[in-house]
Amino acid sequence: MINNRHYRRIKRSFQVAIAAALFSFVATIHAADSVPQVTLDVAKAGPRAVESLTARSVVRDYKLAWMNLSHALESNSTVPLSGLFDGTAKAWLSSAVDDQQRTGLTRRYLNQSHRLEAVFYAPEGDVMELHDTAEYDLQISDGSKTIHNEHATVHYVVLMTPGADRWVVRQLQAVPNF
């Protein structure tokens, strides 16, 4: 009797441990999928030089912006678009989310990496143009059915402007090449 109870306790502990390990493993995979890798080269930026603190802020906010973009288009919610998108970029993404809600489509951007290059930084520091060579796995689904899956390399021209405490994406426009 005691042995049987002891055995059940060990079995339950083992199951909990397995579940925790599995959850941790899945969470790690999801985090690896959803956290974009972003690098920034400011060597060619001008006429104003990009200070290192500014460069760090741009990388931080661009990374967050893509996480939010990805979340918005995967969950079909415009809520994640608040804060790091403004102007045309926000309008386009909101429109894309609205259309997806209507058609039942979703998009997933997995395994993202972004090579950013600052190509213009205004003399007064109020606008920055960047080139982003983005690589990601794009998955488009209609309901639960995946209708498109590809590893894409896309070139984006990005306009960012400084806000009170962050850099905001105002234009995110894909081009065939730079």
Next chain:
Amino acid sequence: MRPPSSVIAGNSISIGTTGSAAATFYLIGPASSIKRSVDLGKDIPIVANNIQSAGNYVAIVCASSCTSSEFFVSAAQPSSLTLLVHPSRAPVAQKDVISAVALNFDEFHNLAMTPAGVDFHLSAQGVPPISRAVESKGGISWFRMSSGKSAGPLQVVASIDGVSTRRVVEEVASDPCNLRIKGQRTAKSISVETDPIRDCAGNPVPDGTVVTFTARDGDQVSTVDAPVKKDVARAEIDAKGPVTISAASGVVMGNELRMSGQ
């Protein structure tokens, strides 16, 4: 599927298909998602307002299986300019103090990245206008210039293909160049005032520019801040004994005025 090789934003297109089955067509763009039933073998028309946003589009057709094709939509001709001019008030005779940045957009708010000549036209009262042609790169053109010698509004106009945007920079006097004071005793105090204060180019400094008057009576020092009003700053200084009065504004010091006691 055969999408067009090049597409300009806001133009309708049709995508050719092969086959004969009924299918579902999807078009995924930067600002839109379309889903509709189509018959393979017929062209799929896409109306202009579904491809107004520049960027990459993924066209997908699903029958028994899904196939996809991609194409890019480019910005149309520039139809508006966003013009950023700094500062809004610039002191005269300062080197490279004014900057202007123009961004070209088409009617659908796409950044128009094709190189295009942007004309910057600068005009101020009493001086010949200046024009400068700058070719945009990546949708952006910019220039920097020194401020003029006279105070007053400077109009900055950027134009491209008949579209123009205007901004105004108020050129204001620089720091005072010379500061001269004069004074006289009254029954209770000493009344001091400056001569009309001007910058080195002869422009009167703006009202509100602060002049600090300092009176020294042995070891005692008292100061009075007075704003310039109609080119002149005035102050009343309480002192009965002999005092030395000086004035300063910014980094400029004025003459010293020695007043004897009452």
